[in-house]
Amino acid sequence: MSTLLVIESAMAGLVIGRGGATIKSIQQDSGAMVKLTNGDTADTKNVKIIGSEDAQRLASGMIEKIVGKLLRSETISTPPPPPRRQTRGGGAGRPRTIKRAKSPEEKINFNDDVWEEVLRENKERELELLQSLPPIIKDFYVEHSQVKAMSDEEVQLFRTAQNGITVQYVVGAECFRPIPKPIKTFEHAFSSYPDIMKVIKKQKFIVPSPIQCQAWPIIMSGHDLIAIAQTGTGKTLAYILPALIHLLQQPTPRIKRIGPSVLILGPTRELVLQIHDEITKYLHNNIKVVCVYGGGVSALTHQELIQAEKPDIIVATPGRLNDLVGIQAIKLDHVSYMVLDEADRMLDMGFKNQIELSLRHIRPDKQTILTSATWPTAVQNLANYFAKNPLHITIGSLDLSTVDTVTQKIIILKEHQKEGWLDNFISNDLSKNDKVIIFMRKKTSVDKMYENFNSKNIGCRCIHGGRLQADREASLADIRNGVVSILIATDVASRGIDIHDISLVINYDFPLNIEEYVHRVGRTGRAGKTGSAITLFSKYDKFNASALIGVLEKSKQPIPPELYTMTSH
DSSP states (O other), rough: OEEOOOOOOOGGGHHHGGGHOOOOOHHHHHOOOOEEEEEETTTTEEEESSSSSHHHHHHHHHHHHSSSOEEEEEEOOOOOOOOOOOTTTBBBOOOOOOOOOOOTTTGGGOOOHHHHHHHHHHHHHHHHHHHHHOOOOOOOOOOOHHHTTTOHHHHHHHHTTTTOOEEOOOOOOOOOOOOOOOOHHHHHHHTTTTHHHHHHHHOOOOOOOOOHHHHHHHHHTOOOHHHHTTSSSHHHHHHHHHHHHHHHHHHSSSGGGSSSSSEEEEHHHHHHHHHHHHHHHHOOOOOOOOEEOOOSOOOHHHHHHHHHHHOOOEOOOOHHHHHHHHHTSSSOTTTOOEEETTTHHHHTTTHHHHHHOOOOOOOOOOEEEEEEEEEOHHHHHHHHHHHHSSSEESOOOOSOOOOOOOOEEEEEEGGGGGGHHHHHHHHHHHHHOOHHHHHHHEEEHHHHHHHHHTTTOOOOOEEEESHHHHHHHHHHHHHHSSSSSEEEEEEGGGSSSOEEEEEEEEEOOOSSSHHHHHHHHHHOOOTTEEEEEEEEEEEGGGGGOOOOHHHHHHHOOOOOHHHHHHTTT
């Protein structure tokens, strides 16, 4: 049994994707085999889908979403194999080899000529699309004379001193231009842009962070960029300021552009709201930004907001962006600067297909910035799909490690002892000046602990994915503003949420994997401040013992002997 879809030839390129990325993704995600061949007419292509019924149905749905409308869809029945010939003794004998003629559908072969033809058509369509769109400019960088004067040796010494910056073209990419030198001051990057310098001075920053030193000259020179750095290192500002320059410097007047010029995607409501708030600190020249996310606010309300504001920048979660693109509330035709923030987290949350579906509407010559705390294969594939000839910045090691400004303590105890330990710690050891996040694994556990604290008149707030968005935002505001000093949370707060003065993280429950441990610990010790992390570790967590030892060793933190014992059982 197989499925045969007939599509317009013009849509074949979308099904295949750049370098075959989309068709590979369809096959991986559905489990079906997908083949394209020439159709009965010059303007059609056949798509044959082979696999289980569920796999065929899933692949068919994905393709239909991509092309919008199928010209024809049919199920091809394959005759069952002939019965085995029985021996005289009643046992199964050696079956005869029976040759039967193949149906026209079974003769379909996915040959190189068809593939090359579709790729050529895809490239022609891409060229036609670019010719129909207004031109864009991506290189606005004016290298400061002091930066230009830096020798190669000085550049390398500076990068090493800035937490070990490494920068290179992605393996396999063609190196068209020299890698820009890092800047050391805000003036080095933005002296040609006085409006940007004004908003920077209002924030009273002292020096750029390591990632900003290297990212700003790269992005402003028009390169695509992949930035790998832990949270709390200044990644957001690294792409925001160049975005503002980019959208203001385009040759097409803003009033004539269809939809936004800048699109920023983030994995959670909290992160996109935080990015939105950060952008608003630097707005000038009547630049408008709108934040859209699922939950709390309907898509139609967001549609009305977008129609009223006509934003230059949209910050969105992938699901809500998909909704709004689907009802044509957002036009992505003139997006020329795109950011995928915390790409690893978006993939962990299953947003891969939604990202690819929406972003195929964006012009192919856009500038792409991708940030991530880790660099797994899935993120590499996403970068290969969306970025062209990107430069790759890494701050520190690609190995999982925590920042050296955080002191980590592991307490080994039994599961039933945790609540008593926490009560004693809150009552006797918690300083009045401490601001704390207590991480728990389950939403029900967070609610129970929140009620427990309230019954004891301990001021706190809580957040998790099951709470109303307004409640989550109010809880974050209260912890940021000092109304309370304790926040109880699931891993919804482990990434991207920036509360600058968290002094202590308590891992009441160990997270499901070591990556989340690193992100939780990264909520403290931010922006050069010191912090502490206490982790309650029981025998139920022992499958994470080896990975935790590795992180503690890299961070030169004390390791309880019991942790080593757990690895041997």
